[in-house]
Amino acid sequence: MSETALHHTAPAAEPGGTSPAPRARLVAFVTAHRTALVLTALAVAVCVAPFQLAPFYTFQLSMVMVYAIALLGLNLLVGYTGQISLGHGAFFGAGAYVAAGMMHHWDAPYLAALPAAAAVTFLFGVAVGIPALRLHGLYLALVTLAIAVFLVPLLKRFDAVTGGSMGLTVTKPSAPAWTGLAEDQWLYFLAAATAALSFAAVAGLLRSRVGRALRAIRDNEIVAEMMGVRLAVYKTLAFAWSAMLAGIAGCVYTWVIAYVSPDSFTVALSITLLAGIVVGGLGSLWGAVLGAAFVMYVPSLAQDVNDAAPGVIFGIVVIGLMYLAPTGLAGLLARLPRHLLTLLARKGVRP
Numbered sequence: 001m002s003e004t005a006l007h008h009t010a011p012a013a014e015p016g017g018t019s020p021a022p023r024a025r026l027v028a029f030v031t032a033h034r035t036a037l038v039l040t041a042l043a044v045a046v047c048v049a050p051f052q053l054a055p056f057y058t059f060q061l062s063m064v065m066v067y068a069i070a071l072l073g074l075n076l077l078v079g080y081t082g083q084i085s086l087g088h089g090a091f092f093g094a095g096a097y098v099a100a101g102m103m104h105h106w107d108a109p110y111l112a113a114l115p116a117a118a119a120v121t122f123l124f125g126v127a128v129g130i131p132a133l134r135l136h137g138l139y140l141a142l143v144t145l146a147i148a149v150f151l152v153p154l155l156k157r158f159d160a161v162t163g164g165s166m167g168l169t170v171t172k173p174s175a176p177a178w179t180g181l182a183e184d185q186w187l188y189f190l191a192a193a194t195a196a197l198s199f200a201a202v203a204g205l206l207r208s209r210v211g212r213a214l215r216a217i218r219d220n221e222i223v224a225e226m227m228g229v230r231l232a233v234y235k236t237l238a239f240a241w242s243a244m245l246a247g248i249a250g251c252v253y254t255w256v257i258a259y260v261s262p263d264s265f266t267v268a269l270s271i272t273l274l275a276g277i278v279v280g281g282l283g284s285l286w287g288a289v290l291g292a293a294f295v296m297y298v299p300s301l302a303q304d305v306n307d308a309a310p311g312v313i314f315g316i317v318v319i320g321l322m323y324l325a326p327t328g329l330a331g332l333l334a335r336l337p338r339h340l341l342t343l344l345a346r347k348g349v350r351p
Helices: 003-009 021-032 034-052 055-078 088-105 110-129 137-157 183-207 209-219 221-226 231-257 267-280 285-305 310-324 328-346
Strands: none
Touching: 034 055, 034 183, 055 088, 055 183, 055 231, 055 267, 055 285, 088 110, 088 137, 088 231, 088 267, 110 137, 110 231, 137 267, 183 209, 183 231, 183 285, 209 221, 209 231, 221 231, 267 285, 267 310, 267 328, 285 310, 285 328
């Protein structure tokens, strides 16, 4: 073979003299295993964060975990089942008050308060879900909104149990001596462990037959019923599971804040949670995480920018994000690998 032919058949080399094949294999590996890589990186970051951050920032991350659990439940109802709820803050508050009441009045161990809050809010969700079976759209939204509206005066009325307008103060869970952790770090890991277990449970649920039934109800109730899906059962369970996760989040909130007050669980909380899951991304587990970060940090940043009108800034940010990412932040991030591959292909690197 001539030297000219060899020149034309040899693979193109990079300016530095290296073949593009290793880089292409790296791109293919990252593309094929991106979920596992992201989860690994996230787990490492979660474990390292409390040892690198000041206590206040650790507290903020703990609250992100709390909101992520609450939004996970709301996403299960709204994003995966197609039901609307403007009363999620009420379930959140119910779980918080169950935990606070047990710890304040009965000196119950803080870990015992978690299953109790989950059980009570599950039953609360069933009680709401059954009458809501005949309602859809705005009518269902109005009923759930009414629940959020009457919760606050109800909590203030029974002051012997709830502490009335003054609320209840509890003792924060203290770290066992063998851990060597500070109080804020221990609370952070409690919140992170609860969030991890909640996400794992919901992910398993969504991969099961139940998850397929919930998606079928969301897409078309009539077709789902023709396929054998029992609408009444699954819609009621969706409400119950959503409320239970909100109650779990409320319990962890009580651990982190060590104080509950009726004014912490107003209608504004329900609306903020709904905005958070829409911005984060409906029908996506990552949407709950991104929405939790949005709920935690955007109002705080808006307050720092302008003390007089933080709500205006918050609203502008929501409008802007909905314009830039109509499917939520999770949808925007899901499209990034595709854009990255397109950019690499233009540069001649193909996996």
